[in-house]
Amino acid sequence: MAHSAATGRSIPIISPAEGVSEELIRQLVETFYDRVIRDPELGPIFHAKLSGRWSRHLALMVDFWSSIALRTGRYQGKPQAAHFGLDLTPELFVRWLELFEDTAREICAPDVAAFFVDRARRIAESLQIGLGIGPKALRLP
Numbered sequence: 001m002a003h004s005a006a007t008g009r010s011i012p013i014i015s016p017a018e019g020v021s022e023e024l025i026r027q028l029v030e031t032f033y034d035r036v037i038r039d040p041e042l043g044p045i046f047h048a049k050l051s052g053r054w055s056r057h058l059a060l061m062v063d064f065w066s067s068i069a070l071r072t073g074r075y076q077g078k079p080q081a082a083h084f085g086l087d088l089t090p091e092l093f094v095r096w097l098e099l100f101e102d103t104a105r106e107i108c109a110p111d112v113a114a115f116f117v118d119r120a121r122r123i124a125e126s127l128q129i130g131l132g133i134g135p136k137a138l139r140l141p
Contacts, residue, residue: 025069031106
């Protein structure tokens, strides 16, 4: 537990996800993005944005998921900015989640897959809100 001076309360420190390793994260990321680039809906978007930079993107995504699952803090990117201007739709996020969930469930133990799927859903929701799309996006006048 860590103590917050601002609130005077104890804040539980979340430990790394049990059963997750760097190797598992790498396998999940590489398998998932292999499926993404072959997908008829998502592939063209990723090819257009990341042409010639796939290796760098995969390394960045390994760092991203390592930061989430293992609390390594390696990811220093800005996901909202990276996805801005890609003409994404809620339906594309649904497809992204379907591929991710299928991949996680094939590669990971059930409890670990559930962890990754939960985080992926939260990330997708947050991205959509930030990009102003989807059912929870703010609709300002």
